[in-house]
Amino acid sequence: MKRNKYNLVIIEILILTVIALLSLTGCTKQEKLKELKIGEYVMQDTEPEGMSYILIEEDHKFKFIRNLATSYLPMGTYSIEGNELTLYVDENESYVFTIEKDQLIFKSSNVDISQFVKKGAVFKLSEDKQVFLYDAYEELVINLKDMGYTIKAEDVEKSILLGERKWLTINESDNISVYLYESNKEMEKDASYISDDGFSYDNGREAIMIDWVSYPYFFKSENMIVLYVGDNSDIIHSLEELIGPQFAGEIM
Structure with a gap:
């Protein structure tokens, strides 16, 4: 009789141990799931x-x-x-x-x-890091639309700056160039080659004087440089609100 009771106690201990291990495993899995990859x-x-x-x-x-x-x-x-x-x-x-x-x-x-x-x-x-390349750009387009602008986006050839270039037509009249870079570091490096007034670009290998059709306004954020050439104050203020103050070009 004593042996039977002893065996029952051992079995109960084993069952409780298994339950505890299963619970611990379940908790561990849930903890891992809470670490969703950014x-x-x-x-x-x-x-x-x-x-x-x-x-x-x-x-x-x-x-x-x-x-x-x-x-x-x-x-x-x-x-x-x-x-x-x-x-x-x-x-x-x-x-x-x-x-x-x-x-x-x-x-x-x-x-x-x-x-x-x-x-x-x-x-x-x-x-694919190329997907991340477009994050800030896509957010800019969405935010401009939210502000009431109509946007037509096109891929165009590079011009002056080294980044991949997007051409946005705003309200069928004004245009914005968006230059995209693989990283913020590459963007900042290219931005440093632009003169304060926005009328020249010098990367040490070539120096270019630029004859804009109107006043240039340069903005930068994350991995993109945004250029607006024109005199629409609403667009300029919208870009300042979405991206931040301009870093080169005409001072309003």
């Missing part, structure tokens, strides 16, 4: 690629570009419960995803985004 999660199987993506930032912040064709940019904070990610904009707008390794699978939302993102859509963490 970066850009791009929706797969779209043409062109990168039309929809989620930018996971530090301090549990996010931006959700549901489609580049839209001007609205949901942003806010995110939380993780188990393997479920919730992007929270406000009490009327949130998005839920299932986390699977470096992928986010769209599950549900309290707003209808079926036009852009279907249930089950897969967003994969991008390893």
